[in-house]
Amino acid sequence: MITKITGIIRRDLRLIAGIVTNNSRVLDVGCGEGELLDYLDKNKEVDGRGIELSSSGVNSCVAAGLSVIQGDADQDLDNYPDQAFDYVILSQTLQATRQPHKVLDNLVRIGKYAIVSFPNFGHWRVRLALMMHGRMPQTDILSYNWYDTPNIHFCTIKDFVALCVKLNINIESGIALNRRGFERQIGGKGLRFANLRGEQAIFLLKRH
Amino acid sequence: MEQNIESDNSKEEISRVTLGDVSPMRLDCGFELKNFEVAYKTYGKLNKEKTNTILVCHALSGDQFVSGINPFSGKPGWWDLVIGPNKLIDTERFFVICPNIIGGCMGTIGPKEINRDTGQPWGLDFPVITISDMVRAQALLLDYLGVDKLFCAIGGSMGGMQVLEWAVAYPDRVFAAVPIATASHHSAQNIAFHEVGRQAIMADKDWCGGNYFNHDCYPKRGLGIARMIAHITYLSEPALQSKFGRRLQDRDAVTFGFDADFQVESYLRYQGSTFVDRFDANSYLYITRAMDYFDLAERYGNGSLAEAFRGTNTRFCVISFSSDWLYQTSESRAIVKALNAVAANVSFAEIDSDKGHDAFLLKEPEFWKVLSGFIDGAAQKYGLNGSQ
Numbered sequence: 001m002i003t004k005i006t007g008i009i010r011r012d013l014r015l016i017a018g019i020v021t022n023n024s025r026v027l028d029v030g031c032g033e034g035e036l037l038d039y040l041d042k043n044k045e046v047d048g049r050g051i052e053l054s055s056s057g058v059n060s061c062v063a064a065g066l067s068v069i070q071g072d073a074d075q076d077l078d079n080y081p082d083q084a085f086d087y088v089i090l091s092q093t094l095q096a097t098r099q100p101h102k103v104l105d106n107l108v109r110i111g112k113y114a115i116v117s118f119p120n121f122g123h124w125r126v127r128l129a130l131m132m133h134g135r136m137p138q139t140d141i142l143s144y145n146w147y148d149t150p151n152i153h154f155c156t157i158k159d160f161v162a163l164c165v166k167l168n169i170n171i172e173s174g175i176a177l178n179r180r181g182f183e184r185q186i187g188g189k190g191l192r193f194a195n196l197r198g199e200q201a202i203f204l205l206k207r208h
Numbered sequence: 209m210e211q212n213i214e215s216d217n218s219k220e221e222i223s224r225v226t227l228g229d230v231s232p233m234r235l236d237c238g239f240e241l242k243n244f245e246v247a248y249k250t251y252g253k254l255n256k257e258k259t260n261t262i263l264v265c266h267a268l269s270g271d272q273f274v275s276g277i278n279p280f281s282g283k284p285g286w287w288d289l290v291i292g293p294n295k296l297i298d299t300e301r302f303f304v305i306c307p308n309i310i311g312g313c314m315g316t317i318g319p320k321e322i323n324r325d326t327g328q329p330w331g332l333d334f335p336v337i338t339i340s341d342m343v344r345a346q347a348l349l350l351d352y353l354g355v356d357k358l359f360c361a362i363g364g365s366m367g368g369m370q371v372l373e374w375a376v377a378y379p380d381r382v383f384a385a386v387p388i389a390t391a392s393h394h395s396a397q398n399i400a401f402h403e404v405g406r407q408a409i410m411a412d413k414d415w416c417g418g419n420y421f422n423h424d425c426y427p428k429r430g431l432g433i434a435r436m437i438a439h440i441t442y443l444s445e446p447a448l449q450s451k452f453g454r455r456l457q458d459r460d461a462v463t464f465g466f467d468a469d470f471q472v473e474s475y476l477r478y479q480g481s482t483f484v485d486r487f488d489a490n491s492y493l494y495i496t497r498a499m500d501y502f503d504l505a506e507r508y509g510n511g512s513l514a515e516a517f518r519g520t521n522t523r524f525c526v527i528s529f530s531s532d533w534l535y536q537t538s539e540s541r542a543i544v545k546a547l548n549a550v551a552a553n554v555s556f557a558e559i560d561s562d563k564g565h566d567a568f569l570l571k572e573p574e575f576w577k578v579l580s581g582f583i584d585g586a587a588q589k590y591g592l593n594g595s596q
Contacts, residue, residue, distance in 0.1 A: 047553070055558060062525065062555045063577045065585020069544055069556035076548070084551035 011181045013039065015202055016089060016115050020044055024086035027051070027110065029073050029103075030093030034061035041066070049085075051076055074098045077106035085111045092200075094118045095151040101163060108169050108207040117202040120176070122156030122195040157186060157195040164205065172204040223248055224315055227348045236501075239335035243324065246349050247315025248272050248307035251291065252299035254355065260592055261355045262297060263346065264306040265363030265370035268438075268495055269487060271314040274306040275299065280314075281486065289571060296580050301592075302359070307349050309342040309370075311495050313488035316345075319418070320488040332418035337494060339366070339502045343373045347381070357381050359590055360583065364388035364568035365535065366495070369502050372543070375522045376508050384523045384586040386579065389532050389568045391539035392513050392546070393503035398534065401441055402496040405434030409489050418490050431489040432480030439479045444531035444564030448472060505546075513546035520547075523589070524554040525582040527575065529567040555582055 013036045020026060022044045028037050031050030034057075040046045050068035052058045061068035069076075073090065074097050088111030090103070095118055097103045107114035119142060120126075129137035136146040144151065155163070157176065164171050174186030176198025186194040186201065194201070224247045227233070232242035249272040254261065264274050264287065275291040277284060291297040291304055308316040311334070319334040326333075350358070361374045361382050368390025375385040391398070409415055412430030416423045440448075452472040456462065459469065468474040509516030524547055528540035537558045547554040559575045561567040567575065 049553065055560065059557050059559075059574060059578050062557050063581030065581050065588065067523065067553050067555045069548070069554060070558060071544075071556075076545075079545050079548040081549060081551055 012091065012117055012177065012200060012202065015175060015177075015183070016091060016117065017044065019113075019115055019204055020046060020087050020089075022046070025084070027080070027085045027088045029077070029088060029090045029107070030096075031061060031066075031068060032057050034064055034066045034068060036089065036091065037061070037066050037068070038064060072097075073103045073106075077103065077110060080106075080110045082109055083112055087111055087113050087115055089115045091115070091117045092119065095154050097153060100153050100155070101167060104163065104169060104205075105167055108205055112206070113172070114169075114205040115202065116160075116205060117200060118155070118160065119151075119200045120157050120195065120198045121154040122158060123199050124196050125199075127196075157198055157201050158191065160201065160203070161186075161191065164203075168208045170206045170208050172206050174201060174203045176201050223250065225349065225352055227345065227352065233341075233344060233348065235335050235341045236338045237335050241310075241317070241335070244310070244317040244345075245315065245321070246307055246310070246317070246345055248305060248349060249274065250306075250353075251275050251304040252302055254303040254353075258355060259357070259359060259590065260302050261350075261358050261360075262302045262304050263350070263358050263361045263374070264291065264297075264304055265346075265361065265367035265374075266306060266309065267363070267365040267367045268492075268499065269435075269483070270367065271312070272306045272308040273314075275304070286569060289569075290576070290579075296576055297362075297583065303355075305350070305353065305355070307346050309495070310345045311337045311342070311491060311498060313491040318488065319490035319494055320421075329421045331421065331490060334490070334494065336497055338498050339369045339373050340377065340507070342498065343370050343377060346370070346374075347378060350381075357383065359592065360384040360386065360586065362386040362388070363390075365390055365565065366499050368535075369499065372504055373502075375520060375524070376504060376516050379520050379522060382522050383590050384525070384582075386525045386527065386582065387540075387543065388527045389529055389535050389540075389565055391535045392505060392516075392543050394500050395539070399500045401437060401534075402500055405437055406493050406496060408433040408437070409493060415489060418493075420489070426484070427489045428481075428484045431484045431487065431492060432477075434492060435483040435487075436476040436480040439476060441534045442564060442566040444533065444562055446531065446562040447564050450562070451475075513542065514549035517547055517552055518550045520550065520552050522552070523586050524552060525579070525586075526554060526556045527568075527578060528556075528558045529561045529563070529565070529572075529575075530558055531562045532565040532567065534565040 024046050026046045026048045028050045031052050037048045037050050051071045053072045058068050058070045088107045094100050126137040176184045176186050176194035177200050178197050224245050228242045228244050232240035234240050270286050273285040274287045275285045293300050308314040311318045313320045319330045323330045361371045363371045368387035371385050371387040375382050409430035412427035414425040415427035420426050455471045457471045457474040462469045504516050505513040526540045526544050528537040544556040557578045
């Protein structure tokens, strides 16, 4: 959904893969060309499934032997039964969904754990761009114009944490990644700092 | 069980086996079918572990000659583009079985065959059959061939219905299933088109109440019209437009008559006339009826398709085509939705094509890429290596 800066996103996927345990059942929502599923299949022997919006993405996934269907996070998650997967992953897609709160609710319903990553709109560069230029921010990672962006529901790390509290979703752990790919645990006093310095965040969630 | 290999004048052999000889096969209508023949073709070799079988289920007007040259028509088999040595479904690697369905007219028992009790063709005395009956007969054929479990069942249109029936009726015997351009039940529109086709056949006076074989006649016009109607449903508006448009047939102006002025008319007439030479009119009635009766959810899920699939361990790959208005993508999505509801392993791709329902039989590189990827991926999971 967002422009993928190789170094950073690869790191993001690697971090997500690091959370997933071997031989688990995984659903990757918005799986793109299947990079993560393929990695998990080969390295963690997971039973992996994917949902992808673009038909070119779906077709290349299936052609690569991955179990992927065409669909989207807003409409197709309702079909899945409770706790059907060990992990449901939503990487860099939350901001493009119509109803992020419902999607989050579904993720922790379908999965024993949900792993969610998203670009942080509270990052200092975003704040600076708006403050200094008075224009909608365009950064490396948020490269669309305001009028043609698929990203319709941006949030900051703080917003996300607040939503989880509201939805009664437990945050097991959180990591903020800065531009150079440095990681920082999100939690307690670190939240404010992470919200300023983290270009993107990865959360491990569980229903209370 | 005995196997009769009959050779016709060409190089091909037709394998036929008599099934239901130990105990009769009970059909859904209650009729008990005994000592009935099933014609089939196999390609490639069954491996030692008996794990490399792919069952190919044919569509309404298909037959067992899926690959190579069809000995009756002299033309390539109906899926020769996809199946054969070193092709997408590589017969050097897989053991491919393609049976002619019961109710058909290419050697398997059907209304055209002789009823042993009367010495006459069955005609309308032949019991009404269902997709489940077809699949039950195929299961007996697999028993006979010594194949316990299919690596994959694959088929388009009515073949896809058989694939779905296989996966639900024999979940332990199907590792992977590929239902293509199909539906879990026949819609009102599907039934409506079939009914018009059947009425065309039965309205032909040469049909003789289904008894034409005793009257030295044949309902050519009726069957031809049925085929013409069906053929329109297999194409799409853009396909017809680009193939024919409003172009005239061998003339410069319309003739102010009812001859085939337009190319599309001439084409349909040709489709109708060639079909009657190779297909039995009563078979057409029976097979279309079987398709109309198909409803997987009602039969196995008490109305819920998800219930029908519950507990399945089969890997599914559902494929539809964007311009197919006979078995629309929404029908495939309903199958996928039901499979998701029971957390089954399913892939689903809609292939962008303007060729309509028939796209699954034609050269569609994107479709082939998806199909080939799924089969390779499934083979790997099933422990089948590159060469057998």
